[in-house]
Amino acid sequence: xxxxNGPIQGVVVGDLVxxxxxxxxxxxLFREDEIEKEFLxxxxxxxxxxxxxxxxxxxHKDQADLFxxxxxxxxxxxxxxxxxxSPTYLNTQVLEAGEGSPRWVLIPAGVVHAYKNIGAVHGWVxxxxxxLYAGERKKEPVDEIRHESDPNTIFKLDE
Numbered sequence: 711x712x713x714x715n716g717p718i719q720g721v722v723v724g725d726l727v728x729x730x731x732x733x734x735x736x737x738x739l740f741r742e743d744e745i746e747k748e749f750l751x752x753x754x755x756x757x758x759x760x761x762x763x764x765x766x767x768x769x770h771k772d773q774a775d776l777f778x779x780x781x782x783x784x785x786x787x788x789x790x791x792x793x794x795x796s797p798t799y800l801n802t803q804v805l806e807a808g809e810g811s812p813r814w815v816l817i818p819a820g821v822v823h824a825y826k827n828i829g830a831v832h833g834w835v836x837x838x839x840x841x842l843y844a845g846e847r848k849k850e851p852v853d854e855i856r857h858e859s860d861p862n863t864i865f866k867l868d869e
Contacts, residue, residue: 711864716801718791718821723805726780726812739778740814740838749774749816751838758834759785759827766824767857767865773841775817777825781809783833785825790865793820804868808833822857822865 724744729736742750759765761783769792779785789803807813808829817823827833844852857863 711800713790713800713802713864716798716803718789718801718803719796719798720816720818721789721803721821722816723807724814724816726778726814728812737780737812739780739836740776745776745816749776749818749840751776752840752842754836754838755843756834756836758832759783759825760832761827761830764824764826764858764867767822767863767867768824769822769855769857770819770841770853771855772819773839773853774819775823776814776838776840777817778812778814778836778838779807779825780812780834780836783827783829783831784808784810785833785835786828786867787815788824788826788865788867789815789817790822791820792822792865793818796820824858824865824867826867 726737785808787805791798791801844850857865
C-alpha cells in the first residue's frame with residue numbers, strides 16, 4: 711500500500727477563537743450547530759502530553775473523535791485514511807494546532823490518527839468522542855485498533 715498526501719474525506723478542521731478581556735480568555739470548543747448530529751459528543755476528556763511525546767497512531771471502528779488543541783503547546787496532528795470504501799483511501803494529512811493556532815479536528819471512524827507535542831511545554835488536548843469509551847458502564851470492548859506497537863505499520867510519524 712502506498713500513502714499519498716492530500717485531504718481526507720470527512721475530516722473537518724475548524725479554528726478555535728480565543729475571546730480575551732481583562733479577566734482572561736474564553737474559547738468555545740464545539741457547538742452542536744457546527745457539526746453533524748452523528749458526531750455529537752457522548753462524553754469528554756482532557757489529556758496532558760509532555761513535550762516530544764506522541765499518542766497513536768490508532769483508529770476506531772465506529773467512534774469519531776472531536777479533538778480540540780488549545781495549548782499551551784503546539785501539536786503535529788497526523789491523519790491517514792484507512793477506509794477502503796473512501797474516495798480518499800490511503801491519503802495522509804498533517805497539520806499543526808495548539809497555542810499559536812487553536813483548532814478542532816473531527817476525525818471519522820476508520821481514519822488512523824496520532825498527534826505529537828512538538829512544543830517546549832506540556833500541552834492539553836480535549837476530546838469529545840461520539841461514543842462512550844468501553845461502552846455503557848464500561849462493559850464493552852474498547853473500540854480501538856492500535857498501530858503504534860506494530861513495527862510493520864505504514865502509519866508512521868515523521869520523526
